Amino acid sequence: MALAGIRVIELAGLAPAPFCGMMLADFGASVIRVDRTKVAMSLDNQARGKRSVALNLKTPEGVAILRKLCVRSDVVLEPYRKGVMEKLGLGPEKLLKENPRLIYARLTGYGQSGPYATAAGHDINYIAMSGLLSRLGRHKDKPYAPLNLVADFAGGSLTCAFGIVLALLERTRSGQGQIIDASMVEGAAYMGSFVWKSRAIGMWERGRGQNMLDGGAPFYDTYQTADGKHMAVGAIEPQFYQQLLRGLGLDTADLPPQMSFDHWPELKRVFEGCFATKTQAEWTDIFDGTDACVTPVLSFDQVSSHPHNKERGSFVTDCGEDESPRPAPVLSRTPADPCLALDPRIGQHTCEVLEEYGFKSEDIDNFVAAGVIERNVPVAKL
């Protein structure tokens, strides 16, 4: 796999860093998640392919152990607010001095500078600060955060993973590591560059929820079907829009022009009336095989069995019968090979990893006795 041989130390955090770490593991990196001790269970539900070391960084021995792990690793990924790692004696200056090839990835909400840098926050705060949240929501309704997808994962995990791969590539030429300052505010805003730059062509000049791609247009929206499910309509181009009308059994001559903004509410009502007459399955039969850009809004229970997703194997099931999306994108020669074993328990690999990194067994035993590390020996099945 593309990242085979790359060693990543992921410090346990909330959603964004875990997804970044999982992506690296999916594509072959060895990802060791450093968990706190005295924690009953991990909240990392994106732990596929990782190993877990339980390490108390509030002890000098724990800090020394982490430093030794980082000396022999390629990447350290830290999810804490600005200054926490420095307080622990694990700041970039120290770790890069001990390992100049280290890529020190810092995934935060607001970045490593600026008045908000030490403030707590979550996805909704970051997309609010990026400007994007002001564009999200239905007409006459308040701004609406689309789950915690935009800042946590698109603007956070993905841009941080991109930065790590960029730094790994650059290191092949320079031999030098570097610090990655991944701010979720900036990552989300950057991911939203299309919105920023398409203002110049008037794509967003109407209020929130009244533009073509934010729920204003009748040909770019969802519609409820007779069985209470929904269809997604994305028939933007005129030639696709004509196929939408044909599938709905409507005649262009009886309707206002597609791009007549003032008639969009009326057109929506016409489409709502049409979609309400048949079930999702019936509409899918009508539109499958056309370029009307109409697709069923699939539930999590439906997606993996849909013929398209099923043929591509877009979803995988691990040995615990837990279904989840397979890694993307698909590389032709070095594709991801996601681990399908159960997620690691906290400390499950503490001893294995420390031995791998050169610690002597008697030292490991002493660390356990002193509470510096914990080993979570698998519970034997009777």
Ligand SMILES: C[C@H](CCC[C@H](C)C(=O)SCCNC(=O)CCNC(=O)[C@H](O)C(C)(C)COP(=O)(O)OP(=O)(O)OC[C@H]1O[C@@H](n2cnc3c(N)ncnc32)[C@H](O)[C@@H]1OP(=O)(O)O)[C@H]1CC[C@H]2[C@@H]3[C@H](O)C[C@@H]4C[C@H](O)CC[C@]4(C)[C@H]3C[C@H](O)[C@]12C
């Ligand atoms: C599932 C929910 C989360 C969903 C995603 C959410 C929408 C997000 O947007 S996540 C993105 C959050 N932001 C960032 O990641 C940006 C960068 N990080 C930060 O800004 C901060 O880390 C923070 C604001 C996220 C958290 O701040 P906090 O003060 O907690 O921590 P830091 O300042 O970063 O300092 C870390 C301290 O920890 C010490 N540390 C670290 N590692 C170790 C170690 N190995 N050993 C010892 N010590 C260690 C470090 O030294 C720092 O110490 P100091 O402070 O002394 O310097 C989830 C959101 C909330 C969850 C629920 C909640 O937590 C309550 C329950 C908790 C329970 O345990 C489990 C159930 C909960 C209900 C829990 C469930 C879910 O996880 C949540 C709902």
